[in-house]
Amino acid sequence: MTLEDVGRAVQIALVYFTILYLTGLGGLFSERSGIVNIGLEGLMIIGTVTGSYGTHLFTIDLGWGVPWGPIAGLVLGLVAGLLFSSVHAAATVTFRVDHIVSGVVINLVAIGLARFLSQIFFGQATQSDPGQPHLVPFDVPLLADLPGGLGRAFQSMSPVVPVAALLVVPATFALYRTRWGLRLRSAGENPEATRSLGVRVSPLRYQGVLLSGALAGLSGAFLSVEVVYNWREGQTLGLGFIALASLILSNWNPVRLMGAAFLFGFAQAIPLRLSDAPLIRELPPQFIRMTPYVVTIVVLAGFVGRVRPPAAAGSAYEGGAG
């Protein structure tokens, strides 16, 4: 193991971080509004297939040196995720279906819907042709020149990575410094009190769920457009569930979510780049992939630290016109 290996591992970890952070942040908005969303994986799946299709849609170069295909792909993934999450929103908010049931259905339907869409988009059910266009990767100034190969971590990075990381600023501001954020959080903590102050709960919860769909869809599109360069069935590999795990570890806080997403992202990178490190060498790679799940169980069980989900998350709000 060399420092360069560490650099490469961090490089991969940053890619995983982006996926986990975008999806986890989506889940955060949804759960903070009071709607549990275990359908994140399914929303990501829809993002992957539509994102890949978007790059095929706009192959013509409109100029200014900007590759429009990948941007169209990312936007399409975001929109598709948003639209698909409206099913979850309608089911849980309007029809008051159990959040877990609806989330499971979302995940189940997404797999089939992705195959169906793929058949329409690409004429084959399980993948698109490889070698899609993607955004021009860049080297982060200064950081890319770090000595000893560590700079590797910040070379040829997708522009989406810093965008995802910087989302922490507007997300934190919106959640803690705006009236909307206060209302969203109160809808997730105590919807009855929210309603009694004349604030309608349902629109807030719709917004929370739709935001989760948009962000998870974008995350999926990032995976197929910017990481793999094509769509393949099953490429999300349960990352939606790891994003859920990050969300729990972060205690539903956007800043702490960055740390959790990077930590779990790094766990994914270890078997790929640091398999010959001491200690790691002795472990089968599958055991390292388990770590996010094990950590989450340990944290949830309260063996280490304490996490507290939004109080009303998971329960239907029964108020009349709410």
Next chain:
Amino acid sequence: MSGPRGTKLVARREPAPWVESLVGQLLALLASLLIALVAGALIVIAYGESPLVVYGAILRFSFGSRTGVGYVLAIATPLIFSALAVALCFKGGMFNIGVEGQYLVAMVTATWAALELDVLPGGLHVAVVLAFAMLGGMAWAAVPAILKVRTGAHEVVTTIMMNGIAISLLSWALNGPLRFTNAPEGQNVDLRSDPFPPTALVGDLGKLFGVSRGAHLSWLLLLGIALAVAVWFLIRRMRLGYEARAVGQAPGSARAGGISIGAVQIKLFLISGALAGLTGMQQILADRGYLPQNYVSQLGFTGIAVAFLGQNHPIGIVFAAILWAILARGESALQLETDVPREFVIILQGILIMTVVIVYQVTHRRLRRRELGRAAIGEQDAAEPAPVGAVG
């Protein structure tokens, strides 16, 4: 004071609540089926095909021949186990999303028993293999169950995490301890386990009914139906079932009534895990005869859909699994006989389950409101002297 509405209600012969509930649920199911079929028909028309042709092809593939029926029942078999596992926990107010992980682990333990305990005689060996599957599922279910009772960690999240761990565990087992070793020299074989000895396999059931062997219809179907009846008996006729329903519907009253909620939850979760463990057996003991790399996945999640389709009723689940299997079997029909892509079926299943969930929810509220309304009237009747008309 019971008004005209109350009088009328009491005077008319009321159907028993369970009849009303059953009729309500059946109507809800029919309505959802209708909505899904109409939505599906619109998609089919968009493809320029006739819905009648498409639906006809699906039905003919399932019921056109004995072998067709055999295929449907073979597809339904694993779904019965996973849906029963989900439903049992649900009766106790818990959500076992971990069926997925439980049966993956069970495939590992069962494979080990099938390969290592081959000294056992025929009938006994397969029974032991099935027992190991149940133990594997149980062990995997024990973790979230104990954590829930001891630490309050929500079972939904812990079972999701246990699923993630199970996937890695199975992959490790296939790459390591269970890896196919007896490959002929120089032959490149897939990642899979050694083939099981014949004593570990479940016998073919199809030949008794003239179903071709290719359907892989096995005795596991009868085991599934028997277990459905057993689960019904457990829920309706046994003490644990009564306690489970009490805990599921009114935990506060259950505790006040002296029921140990934690003990009930752990027992339910363990039985649920044992049922879940049998889910993968159709594939490895009846269909393949070894643990393949492309082992079936998602059966646990599909089981949740089937459980809801069957309204968490054990017998309803058997029929729901068959309905789901008819649609699944229809995929081949579409591919062979129409221009509609086979993935259409998955969309149809998705629309069906989503409508079912929503329609059931709405119906449930309706029924509940009527029940509450009747209870209110009953209270009034008890408080006031009954009106003459009502008694007569």
